[in-house]
Amino acid sequence: MKLLTTNFIKCSVKACESSNKSFPLKYSNDCQLELNFEDDDEIVQSSYEFLIGILDKIEWEALLKVCQDLGNNDLPPNKPVLNEDVSNLNDNEKLILKQLFNLLVNTEIVEGSMSCDSCEHIYQIKNGIPNLLLPPHLS
Amino acid sequence: MSNPIDFYTIKDNQKKEEEYVHQVYNEISGHFSKTRYKPWPIVADFLKTRKDFSVGIDVGCGNGKYLQLNKKLFILGSDRSDGLISCANDLMKEKEKTKTETLSKEELNEGFTSMCFGEKRCDIMVNDGLSLPYPNNRFDFAISIAVIHHFSNEERRINAIKHIGSKLVKGGEALIYVWALEQESSRRGYDSSMEQDILVPWVLEGEFKANKTENELNKKSREGKKIIKERSKPDLSTVPKEQRSEVIRLWKEEQSEIRRIEAENEVKRAEEKKQQEEELKKKNTKYRYYHMYKAGELEGNILQTGLFEIVRAGYERDNWWCVCRKI
Numbered sequence: 001m002k003l004l005t006t007n008f009i010k011c012s013v014k015a016c017e018s019s020n021k022s023f024p025l026k027y028s029n030d031c032q033l034e035l036n037f038e039d040d041d042e043i044v045q046s047s048y049e050f051l052i053g054i055l056d057k058i059e060w061e062a063l064l065k066v067c068q069d070l071g072n073n074d075l076p077p078n079k080p081v082l083n084e085d086v087s088n089l090n091d092n093e094k095l096i097l098k099q100l101f102n103l104l105v106n107t108e109i110v111e112g113s114m115s116c117d118s119c120e121h122i123y124q125i126k127n128g129i130p131n132l133l134l135p136p137h138l139s
Numbered sequence: 140m141s142n143p144i145d146f147y148t149i150k151d152n153q154k155k156e157e158e159y160v161h162q163v164y165n166e167i168s169g170h171f172s173k174t175r176y177k178p179w180p181i182v183a184d185f186l187k188t189r190k191d192f193s194v195g196i197d198v199g200c201g202n203g204k205y206l207q208l209n210k211k212l213f214i215l216g217s218d219r220s221d222g223l224i225s226c227a228n229d230l231m232k233e234k235e236k237t238k239t240e241t242l243s244k245e246e247l248n249e250g251f252t253s254m255c256f257g258e259k260r261c262d263i264m265v266n267d268g269l270s271l272p273y274p275n276n277r278f279d280f281a282i283s284i285a286v287i288h289h290f291s292n293e294e295r296r297i298n299a300i301k302h303i304g305s306k307l308v309k310g311g312e313a314l315i316y317v318w319a320l321e322q323e324s325s326r327r328g329y330d331s332s333m334e335q336d337i338l339v340p341w342v343l344e345g346e347f348k349a350n351k352t353e354n355e356l357n358k359k360s361r362e363g364k365k366i367i368k369e370r371s372k373p374d375l376s377t378v379p380k381e382q383r384s385e386v387i388r389l390w391k392e393e394q395s396e397i398r399r400i401e402a403e404n405e406v407k408r409a410e411e412k413k414q415q416e417e418e419l420k421k422k423n424t425k426y427r428y429y430h431m432y433k434a435g436e437l438e439g440n441i442l443q444t445g446l447f448e449i450v451r452a453g454y455e456r457d458n459w460w461c462v463c464r465k466i
Contacts, residue, residue: 005262008194008215012272023274043258046210050260053192054213057277105260129228131221132266139270 001130004104006066007058011116012123012132012139021118024062027069031112031125038106047105048097049086055079055100067103074099143338143426152291159338159428160289161219167425168222170347172202172230181455182284183208185314185462193279198268198303199286203227206261215273217266227263268299273306281306281313285458287440288317288430291336296430297440304446307465312450314462315441320431322457331433338426352418432459 010016010023038044060079067075080096083089089097108128115122121138124131133139149155164171182205189195191211200206200216201223218224266272268286281303290296303313322329343349373390375383437459441447447463454460 001264002262004213005215005264008274008277009264009272010274012266012270014270017275038258047258050192050211050213050258053211054194056192057194057213127225127228129221129224130264132217132264132270132272133219134267134270139267 001109001125001128002105003066003070003107003109004058005130006109006114007063009130009132011119011121012134013116013119013121016116016118019118022116024059024066025114025123026117027066027109028113028115029069029071031070031109031114033070034108034110035102036106036108038101044101045086047101048089051097051100051104052082052084052086055082063104070109072103075103146338146426146428152295155291155428156289159291159426163341163425163427164218164220165222167341167343167347168220168226170343170345171341172223172226173347178204178208179284179316179455181453181460182282182314182316185280185282185312186212189280194277195280195282196271196273196278196303196306198271198281198283198299199289200224200227200263201284202230203261203263205282205284206263207231207259210258210260212260214261216261216263217271218263219265219267221265224263224265231259231263269295269302271302271306275305276308278306279308279311281311282315283313284316285318287315287437288432289428291428291430293440297443300441301444301446304444304465309465311465312462313447313465314460315437316458316460317432317437318429319454319457319459320433321454329431333431335431335433337429337431339429341425341427342420343423343425349419349422352415352422355415434459437461 006024006027010025013022016022038047058079064075064077067073076096080093082093082097109125109130110128112125113122114125114130121134146155146159149158186205186208189209189212192213194213195215197203197205197214197216200218203216203226206214206216206227216227218227264272268283268290283299283303287296287299290299300313300315303315307313320329320333320335321331373386375386378386434454438449438452438461441449441461441463446465448466450462450464452459452461
């Protein structure tokens with residue numbers, strides 16, 4: 001599971017629908033992360049375009065919280081504003097993009113668990129795949 | 140075990156779906172996934188025409204064949220079957236590092252965006268279509284291909300569509316495909332007068348097939364066949380002359396008894412073999428529940444959610460499809 005995905009998933013429990021504590025989920029500190037370095041220039045370039053493109057959709061507060069859960073406190077406190085033309089970035093913007101690329105796209109949670117701050121239900125991540133199914137009594 | 144007769148005795152809809160949809164997909168996932176690789180043109184076209192850098196969900200993504208068609212999208216794919224999600228994961232892992240195109244030359248020529256696996260922009264997970272773990276009003280689009288027809292009553296089908304709608308932003312579009320009752324031209328020959336709620340057999344083949352019956356699996360290695368030493372003539376060398384005719388008579392009787400038993404065994408073995416073959420066929424046939432949609436029914440379900448307006452709808456390859464927009 002990519003770190004980007006954590007920004008789009010919440011608790012499955014119906015009763016947590018209205019609670020603002022069910023998003024983002026809380027990631028346990030024993031989560032195993034895997035960083036896949038990508039150095040193919042073409043892919044890096046298109047990934048930067050992709051990141052600038054979807055930055056709009058990211059909820060920054062939630063991202064900061066998940067990164068904190070996983071022991072990364074390096075992100076700027078506010079969502080950066082980036083030049084939309086990827087060929088015309090300044091050094092600072094390039095640095096931020098590289099950081100976001102490694103964090104959101106290249107980092108995967110391969111084993112671990114996440115839980116809901118509202119109902120405390122725990123969901124497992126195995127072999128990189130999160131399982132959000134609920135036991136019968138909760139579904 | 141999904142037995143077609145038991146289905147009609149199950150009253151609980153969730154239990155029906157558990158036994159006749161979820162379990163079956165887990166049992167056939169490997170074989171099923173191998174038969175699902177070519178994207179359907181209308182689905183591919185829907186994905187191709189999404190706004191760049193929008194975010195979507197694929198509810199019931201199966202082996203994930205639609206997740207990597209357009210590299211300017213971020214798609215979360217999910218399925219109720221962990222067997223199918225595991226197939227999707229294997230397919231992605233297989234090619235992730237190779238930077239191989241996910242599309243064929245023909246598809247690239249048809250104008251689809253190319254994506255190589257090195258730039259995977261999707262993710263997969265196991266979840267339930269009626270309890271999707273996604274924030275409401277957050278996604279730009281959704282697809283649900285050949286999924287809604289597995290919910291076992293109309294209320295659940297409408298709720299499933301409504302639940303997808305709840306995840307979309309206002310103006311977000313969904314493409315939904317369901318199996319059509321009207322498929323006169325297909326080999327199944329279903330037509331509009333037939334029963335809509337049916338069990339459809341899936342027969343496991345090739346490497347996915349079970350070759351042993353439960354009985355054979357439980358039995359320890361077979362006893363070696365007894366070799367009956369048969370002599371063409373009785374040994375008369377030690378028999379006094381006057382008794383020889385009696386010995387020969389007894390020997391002949393014994394021989395005919397042996398032949399009779401042998402013939403009986405032959406019939407028994409043939410029966411056993413036939414029974415085993417039938418048992419195997421049964422073991423390799425899995426029944427999935429479907430609600431086959433009639434013309435107009437899908438649009439009806441969608442409108443009943445109160446969340447959507449219809450953008451366009453049609454029929455393609457034995458399926459009804461509809462693009463709808465959240466209002």
